[in-house]
Amino acid sequence: MRILPLISLTAALTAPVASHADVLLLDSINRAPPNSSAGLERPAGGESMETVLSRYGEPSRRVAAVGEPPISRWVYPQFTVYFEHSLALHSVVAR
Known part of the structure; x- marks a missing residue:
């Protein structure tokens, strides 16, 4: 029965890391120049x-x-x- 608290603790510690990575990915996409005359054609x-x-x-x-x-x-x-x-x-x- 000691395995359940260990699984819960692992899940709680890894959840913030995954959500932070998503934000970084979206930030880098938004910085890329668009395919238009305003950006890099x-x-x-x-x-x-x-x-x-x-x-x-x-x-x-x-x-x-x-x-x-x-x-x-x-x-x-x-x-x-x-x-x-x-x-x-x-x-x-x-x-």
């Missing part, structure tokens, strides 16, 4: 590699595709673009 999902290349120029580094479906990435100084086949999935601001 970067490729949107669905853009082709050709469109990204013509709008943003040659990336500083191209990382080869891995996995199935093949996911590749182009690294620019201010952001990284992730592609599935030849379409942009997402772009991430460099920190």
